[in-house]
Every structure is written in structure tokens, then in C-alpha cells.
Amino acid sequence: MNHAFVDGSFDAGVGGWGVVLILPNLLPRRLQGRVDAEDNNATELRAVLEAVLHAPAQERMMVHTDNVNIIRAVRSGARSFPQDELAAQVREAAEAREVQLQLVRESRTRRHMRAAHDLANAARREQPLSAPGAPAEAVLDVQPWRSEAKVMVRRDGERVTAHVPLDAPTPLPPTVQALGVAVGLARPGEVLTVRRASTLAMAWWNNPRRALDEEARTALCALVAEAEGRGVQVQFA
Incomplete structure (x- = not known):
């Protein structure tokens, strides 16, 4: 089943809404927006509407x-x-998209509820969710006998785990694939401390020209450029 955690934020006629959309076998997706509203209930209803509009059609969603x-x-x-x-x-x-909608009351202390709350507040204030230079930590778990790697990203109030299939055709070694996923999970402006990265992954990230294979070098340069474009600073520990 698909899940959406929603929240709203309101102050003086201006509101923000936040949604954390969780679909099976996919990473959590974060949505947010700023709206004119009469009260907090209106912003939260808008969050529910956005969740329905972004959820897969013809499927159940809680x-x-x-x-x-x-x-x-x-x-x-x-x-x-x-x-x-x-x-x-x-x-x-919900009817038009054939989304079987179920609403449940959830504790605001749950991790994804806190994330939706932060999204709504940041949208209302027109502020980035992470302050420039905010810290995050990534732990890479890559084992040669496994067909997938595990990437865990931790930041204040949130933890995200991604399972990375390693059997897909790609020019990048498994450790570099996992590193790329970790960097992709970082928010704009974050300083990402990566732990348990291999010597190869660290060397290639710091100098993509070390990759002798041209296709691998091109793919790695694209990952590094994307991180730099989002202001993500990668450091290794």
C-alpha cells in the first residue's frame, strides 16, 4: 500500500503544506508548497489533495x-x-484517479510526520529546508556477496534507508553506485559526511579522471556536477 504523511503550517493568511509520499520499493518523496489560506485546516487539506494528485492512480493510499x-x-x-x-x-x-483513499490519525512525533511538518513550515516561510552547511551523515553497506547495497542517511530528526540493486548494467563499481545514491539523498546545501566508503569510491569522487573507463568517467562527472549544482559538500570519514 502507498502511504502519505501530511501536515500544514499557517500564519497571518499565508500557509504551507508538506507531504512525504512513500511508495513500495522507492525512496520517500517530499513535496511542499506555499498557499494563501484561511487557517491551518485549509493548508492540511491542500496537503491531502496534493498527496492524492501525486500518488499512483488506481492504487490504495493511506x-x-x-x-x-x-x-x-x-x-x-x-x-x-x-x-x-x-x-x-x-x-x-481520488474518484477521478481511482485512488482508494484511507485517512488515519497519526502521532505528530513519528519521523515522517515531523518531516512533513518541517516541509510545511519551510514552504510557508519560503526558506530552504536545510540551512546552508547543515550536516548529514551517510553510511554505505556494500558486501560482495549481496545483490544490493544499503545506504543510510541520517540528519537531525530523520533517517532514510535506500536499497540499491547492484545487478543493473552500469559502468560504475558497486561502492561508487552506493556513494552516488547517498549523495542523491542529500538536501541542497548539506554537508554530507560519508562513512564506510571504499578507497576506490573516495579516490574516484575526489578525482573522476582516475576512472580509466570513459563511460564510467562520464557517469561519475555527471554525479559530481549534480552535487555541486545543489551545493552538496561531500566529505569522507
């Missing part, structure tokens, strides 16, 4: 929210006309 008013509004309508309209849009979007 939406997690810490606001019982949102659950009631989607199920049976709201007293506020703007909120009732938003709730109706949620139901209509």
Missing part, C-alpha cells in the same frame, strides 16, 4: 494526519465553505 478535523472534512464535509470545497476536491480527485 494518508496519515495528526488532525481529526481533516479526516472528518474529507469523509463528511466541513462547516467552513472554503474547507468544504477543498475536501470535495480531495474526494473528486
Whole structure:
């Protein structure tokens, strides 16, 4: 089943919404936006609507929210006309996309709920989610007898784990593939400390020209350029 963790943020007529969308066998996807709103309920309903619009069609989805008013509004309508309209849009979007929607109350202390909360606040304030230079840590777990590598990225209040298939045709060695995934999970402006990277991965990342194979060198240069473009600083420990 697909899952979406949603939250909203509101202050003086301006709102933000945040969604953490979790689909089977895929990395969590983060969505956020800034909107004019009458109150916090409106921003959270917008978050539910965005979750429905971005979820795969014709599949079940459970939406997690810490606001019982949102659950009631989607199920049976709201007293506020703007909120009732938003709730109706949620139901209509779910019906049109054949998304089997289920809403449940969730503790705001859960990791993905906190992430949705941070997304909503950052969107309302028009601020990047991570301050420039914010730290994150990645741990690479690559074993020669496994068909996949495990990449764990930790930052304040969040941990993300990615399983990286290693049997796909690629010119990059497994350790470099895992490093590329770790860097891809970093947020713009973060300083990513990578642990348990191989000597080869560190050498290639610091100097892509060390890769003798032209195809591998091209792929690695693209990864490094993408990281630099997002302001991600990679260091090894």
C-alpha cells in the first residue's frame, strides 16, 4: 500500500503544506508548497489533495494526519465553505484517479510526520529546508556477496534507508553506485559526511579522471556536477 504523511503550517493568511509520499520499493518523496489560506485546516487539506494528485492512480493510499478535523472534512464535509470545497476536491480527485483513499490519525512525533511538518513550515516561510552547511551523515553497506547495497542517511530528526540493486548494467563499481545514491539523498546545501566508503569510491569522487573507463568517467562527472549544482559538500570519514 502507498502511504502519505501530511501536515500544514499557517500564519497571518499565508500557509504551507508538506507531504512525504512513500511508495513500495522507492525512496520517500517530499513535496511542499506555499498557499494563501484561511487557517491551518485549509493548508492540511491542500496537503491531502496534493498527496492524492501525486500518488499512483488506481492504487490504495493511506494518508496519515495528526488532525481529526481533516479526516472528518474529507469523509463528511466541513462547516467552513472554503474547507468544504477543498475536501470535495480531495474526494473528486481520488474518484477521478481511482485512488482508494484511507485517512488515519497519526502521532505528530513519528519521523515522517515531523518531516512533513518541517516541509510545511519551510514552504510557508519560503526558506530552504536545510540551512546552508547543515550536516548529514551517510553510511554505505556494500558486501560482495549481496545483490544490493544499503545506504543510510541520517540528519537531525530523520533517517532514510535506500536499497540499491547492484545487478543493473552500469559502468560504475558497486561502492561508487552506493556513494552516488547517498549523495542523491542529500538536501541542497548539506554537508554530507560519508562513512564506510571504499578507497576506490573516495579516490574516484575526489578525482573522476582516475576512472580509466570513459563511460564510467562520464557517469561519475555527471554525479559530481549534480552535487555541486545543489551545493552538496561531500566529505569522507
